[in-house]
Amino acid sequence: MLRRLFNRAPKVAPVAPPPVPAGLPAGRVVWAIGDIHGRLDLLDRLLSAIVESDPVREGTRPVLVFLGDYIDRGANSRGVIDRLTTLADDPAFETHFLKGNHEDKMLEFLDDPTVGAAWCDYGGAQALESFGLKVPVLKHRPEGWASLSSDLAHRLTARQKAFLESLEYSVAIGGYFFAHAGARPGVPLDAQSDHDLMWVRGSFLNSETRFERVVVHGHTPADEPYIDHRRIGIDTRAYDSGVLTAVRLEGLGHSFLQAVAQGEGDIVVRPWSVSVAA
Template identity: 55%
Template sequence: MIGNWLARRKSSNAGPTASVPPGTVVWTVGDIHGRLDLLRPLLSAILEDFGRSAGARKVLIFLGDYVDRGPESKGVIDLLCRLADGGGVETIFLRGNHEDRMAAFLEDPGIGPTWCDYGGREALRSYGVTAPADRADKEAWAAASASLNAALSDRHRVFLRDLQYSVSVGDYFFVHAGARPGVPLDQQSRHDMMWIRQSFLDDGRTFEKIVVHGHTPADDIQSDHRRLGLDTGAYATGVLTAVRLEAAEREALQTAMTGSGVELWRSEVETIRSAKRSAR
């Protein structure tokens, strides 16, 4: 039983000025990285909240990086596909750099060693494929690519193919990695939207909208006048983060692995902390 955590929401006297359109409730979820154990309860809480939003437009946006690093990439995509096929909620799945590399490996086995350096080995294992031990063994990597192609269902293939690069709702621009300062949001390159880091994080210039992103793990939600970062490093920290947007309100919900199991944490989005910027 999740409980009516949302009913205990506090009002914020200094809330953000950005907003989503009237009659719209948006939930957005940060980098999952194979943590099906954290995604299930988080998604249950989100759907329970949507159930209390009768008559509203219900939008659920995932910021990418569903696969790699954590143990259950395949299970995560299974769950997201069932969610998309179930109806009732407008689901939008964005393309992260890890999905981009996974899709590329299906066509080009040569990128396998680099992909596996950043978590692809765990994704392969979730599909029943063992990554080669020898980085230079081209035949073994070609065989692994063929095995992944054989293991990948048509539904998973369509999921990877149809991932979007960005979406805007109201005053928010949702994207995996961020955006290049000085470039209009509707002219951002696909590469930047999946991969940008320092050029985005360290530049104080604002955009036409608040940029909501993942990609760069941090100890907590990153919130300031120009961006909202939701990657809390779930694969390593055991904390998966989502944010609810309604009118000009923002509220966070996190699932966290603790000594007693998975717990739900609720908080308001109000502070920014230093990001960890080394992960790829």
């Protein structure tokens, strides 16, 4: 009996594969776009600037990775969804649309109206307004949320719903891994849970643990983009700051581009420089 116990193979924790050099294969250009949150005006201006910066050439297709949180808080969630569904059909680009925690909550509300109050507390009310709907006056009455969930399901077109239900949780390209929120340290990137990819925050941001690839993410807003040896964060609080950020990745290099709201409907595009954190 003792011999059998001692001869048992010890449990071995999963080991992440060796790091992939941060960079992209020759000829590949990737743009990652941060949290849009209903700011169709900023999105349209930023997309125009991206096309101007990287015009489509024969035999090349720029890659556009949208990091999630297309809806809530800003004024035009519905318009953003429509714009992205149109872009998905554009053969000039390779597109990847990731699911953010806000899309996750909207879809959950369609299946379970009881989460409506929680969703609306952090931006869902603005998304509903973009579909011509309003939060129930009597928030404590479950029948009001059930009716609203049904109304939203009817206002969503088949194309819009198909887009929301087809969102990816992550995508890996070259030495980069794209996810809405980030990834849980100590877990290989290909073993991350869907929940962590959409919702993780403190354990990811505060860790020094490197992943197999550099993680490009949104979800956690900051006044300016962030980059270090393990992650690139590009959520610059577009719904509130009026600044929507994209990062351009090519070869071993990177650069940032921002659409910035100024004054009465005026939007300018500017490059942004940020030092790599130690």
